[in-house]
Amino acid sequence: MTNETQVRTLDAGALKALAHPLRVKIFDLLAARGPQTASSLAALVGETSGSTSYHLRALAAHDLIREVEGRGTARERWWERPKGRIDVPGPDEMTSPANRAAAQIVTSEFFRLRHETLMSYLNRPQAEVPEDWRDVGITITTHLDMTPEQAMSLREELEAIVESAIQRYRGQEGPDVRRVSLRAELFDLPTPPRATPASAAHSEEES
Template sequence: MTNHEAGRTLDAGALKALAHPLRVRIYDLLSERGAQTASTLASLIGETSGSTSYHLRALAAHDLIREVPGKGTGRERWWERPKGRVNLPAPSDATSAAERAASQIVNAEFFARRHETLLEYLNRPNDAASDPWRDASLIVSTNFDITIEQMTALRQEVLDVVDAAVERYRGQKSASTRRVTLRLDLFDLPTTANTPEEDS
């Protein structure tokens, strides 16, 4: 998810469809791990395939996800997030109480998932004496004093670096690549047999 780049901004209907903890997790897993089936998602999150299938259909009804063309069968359908950016409206942008409540749920769940992903990384066992992926990671936090003008300029500099990196590495897919996440924290996500094909 991003808030700075042009892309689809979720409308009230899509936001309400996403406003369920399990649907947020499914949506996030499709971003992190690429196309999945109801069964593979069920094994990842500890739910039944009937439950994940129900939530997948609800997400698909609002074009939040789609069936992968030409992959799978009628009994084993593969689902993916469409290519492109998605903008998540803030609760303060809501035009109704129901939309505000949905936005609050979705935002809270997404940021909880982001924090959970970081903690999972920090607690990941490191058996190798030297792990090049861990050596290349970055977890940084700092505090300093600037003006609003400097903050605006710094924000743009950071966004420019992120956008340039996303464009530079877009579409890479090989045995030597791993999916990473960047929030001024940079680390590899858990390895999976299904490699995402599109940055999102």
């Protein structure tokens, strides 16, 4: 595996370090906007630089982020997310109440931010979007009837497409380059409860 495709599963210590709404937001911003300083992050999240600096150090202590080599000064340090992906264990995978609570905070905040980003895109005035980008975005929702084997096959196809895009475009630079959010979701829906037969419901009402 290259650094780009390595997957790190967060251990209990890293999960607890990340389990704070502001830290999740900082972690997400470093992925979406690239390297930042405590001051630039403070402006983005509406906090003081002292607050963001404290949370940056807490994240760095568990190697969730790192200082950018050769950039910044003793007074202004630049931070980035390491290359690669992270796997956040779900609450049901945790064995202790404290770890389950941490996993719940991280998971909930990640998806809250994801939804916030999507709604910001959907509500953005067209005048704020560069003309060349106005027809690029797309959101698709459909419902399929599949077996577990078919769903797994589709998942593998989607993963291959995403991996190909990562290999081709990650780290690209240029005047027309903008950061793009690529999302893929595939999951089964709950099985609806069976309807009670009309005759049974009627006879019960009479009893």
